């Protein structure tokens with residue numbers, strides 16, 4: 001999201017916000033299409049700040065906030081912010097169809113979070129069913145939408161979504177994304193701190209999946225370059241892999257990452273919207289259907305985003321021996337999580 005653009009929108013009066021043609025002029029000759037974004041689980045720990053951040057995004061014209069409870073309040077609150085999008089709250093299954101209809105992007109942070117001592121896979125029993133029913137509705141009401149899956153365990157919920165869409169005859173592998181942006185956000189932050197480089201200049205690809213050792217940051221490709229010792233790289237890798245657990249333990253039973261996840265989710269949704277709008281060279285890491293990288297059907301890697309979703313899954317690039325070893329080790333665990341999701345969706 002361009003800060004200058006946001007300032008321009010904010011400086012317009014609220015009456016202009018209800019007249020989209022005036023907002024179009026604010027972008028000069030650029031045509032900014034209407035885009036509907038739906039957030040499922042919008043009253044939750046991630047959902048609320050994510051709703052706020054999507055309300056601040058000038059690429060969004062309609063924001064649908066859905067949950068099983070609490071969304072009228074969240075929608076009324078966020079809806080008073082004088083930015084472009086119209087906000088509506090939807091509550092309960094009978095309003096899910098309305099929330100989804102016409103959506104370009106659906107973001108799913110619905111489901112239970114971890115408590116200390118739990119793995120992400122421990123969430124499977126509850127979250128798999130939630131994701132299955134939400135994806136069944138997506139297939140019915142907005143089969144062409146880009147889906148950003150946040151609900152854990154992402155390594156299994158993305159395959160569940162794919163199977164549900166396949167059964168409904170709506171699966172488009174270019175439009176289903178597991179959101180792994182928080183791993184990239186953490187890797188950037190931790191690397192900048194250790195390498196003592198400005199964090200806003202840092203880039204680090206993170207590949208594999210989104211749980212423990214399946215999270216593989218490629219610090220050998222980090223920019224700006226820094227000559228960190230092997231021990232430092234190992235510690236940074238471990239901290240990135242355990243980033244979620246670090247937050248779960250610090251919150252001591254009150255859930256997992258919500259604010260940093262909302263930031264990461266908003267960043268990834270913004271990249272998807274830019275891709276849909278034809279902005280060139282939008283590249284983010286994401287857990288997607290993948291055939292060129294490993295034998296696994298899904299894998300997180302750098303992905304080029306375009307008007308149809310995934311435009312290209314990019315190769316991993318040169319890796320250190322330590323990273324190659326990490327890649328080998330993660331494959332059996334990631335494979336099992338993917339298979340678990342596929343099996344669940346088909347039973």
Ligand SMILES: NC(=O)c1ccc[n+]([C@@H]2O[C@H](COP(=O)([O-])OP(=O)(O)OC[C@H]3O[C@@H](n4cnc5c(N)ncnc54)[C@H](O)[C@@H]3O)[C@@H](O)[C@H]2O)c1
Nearest residue numbers: 041043044045046067109110111112113150151152182261
């Ligand atoms: N991908 C990632 O990097 C990442 C990061 C952080 C958290 N997460 C995951 O995101 C999920 C949500 O975390 P949270 O902290 O926001 O949890 P939360 O409990 O605070 O919020 C979850 C929300 O989902 C709603 N919900 C439950 N069932 C629903 C359904 N059938 N339809 C719609 N909404 C439903 C709940 O009412 C609640 O408001 C968890 O599974 C968590 O593990 C993923």
Ligand SMILES: O=C(O)C[C@H](O)C(=O)O
Nearest residue numbers: 114152243244245256257
């Ligand atoms: O760790 C969790 O359970 C939530 C999330 O996957 C995270 O990485 O913070």
